[in-house]
Amino acid sequence: MKIFRGEIHVIKERCKQCRLCINLCPTQVLQESEEVNEKGYHLPELIEEPEKGKICVACGFCQIICPEYAIWVEEKKEETPTEKK
């Protein structure tokens, strides 16, 4: 079975730190980072913990829920190393 993996892109100047992407993420892999944009809002960042099963599965919910059109998800092209069955 293929496991979908995604990576997120944040358009920095658009984010307003409403935290909807962080709180509504189905796999809870987004966190508030230390990094701020020019208006002082903290941007979301991807923190994956594969051993606990917390990975970005490229569902794209953060992308469609973001009110600012600031975050979007791209499905990773390369095959993830599959564990033995």
Add this chain to the structure above:
Amino acid sequence: MSKQISKEEKLEELHPMDKWLRSERMPHIWCPGCGIGPTLYAWARALDRVGIDKDKVVYVSGIGCSGRGSGYLNVDGFHTTHGRAIPFAIGIKLAKPELCVNVISGDGDLFSIGGNHFIHACRRNDDLLVICINNFIYGMTGGQLAPTTPRGQYATTAPYGNIEHPFNTPHVADASGAVYVARWTSIHVRRLEKSIAEALTMKGFRYIEVLSPCPVNYGRRNKLPEPDDIAEWFRQSSVVRNGADTSEVQIEKDKPLILGNFVKRVEKLTYYEGLKKLEERVRGAR
């Protein structure tokens, strides 16, 4: 120097919505956590899904926060006077019947000052898709009481709680004869997209209400000050009941929010078709 870098980044990284946006106007003025953004994205994805040509899409908006949307989207848009979005859209549809005319406006615009236009457009069955972004309050002007504020909730002009009975807007549309009536929230984006796509393939007056968070002016006065609080309220208390009787879907304080595709009527004669038939009958076929 920093500007140049951000421009390069912009070119490099484009959100999938950017093909519908006037990207140079971003970031928009809407508050953090506003529900207008997800609603417009759901609408754009629905247009993509149905496959409507971008040049055939018209977006008419009224006054209010959601009125700004017509300036941000890269489609033919009109920002009309207060409450007159529907009459303006009817005019466009009569002059150019091949266009896909959409009215996306707020609850104050459609149900307060534009209330009569709404019910009469439903009655005449004008061929429009009307999306009402309902945030329960007049957001842009500072949080005054709207005709959709639930009883017992607080607003700037109702500091001791609202004593008025609010509109049950799907029931208004249903009773006035709309062919398609649905209600979703801006958190239920995927179902909202499907619902809008279904409505886009139909003819006649179609109405979709989208419950939207307004953390700044509604939430702050009603113990829901953060965007997450309202999102959590929508998530916890929504009950999806497709085909529900619209007289029972009134939004009340501390009661579940009933969502779903409520009404799908058999398509009937639209106002434009009736006008064409009348013309043929009176003047003879040309």
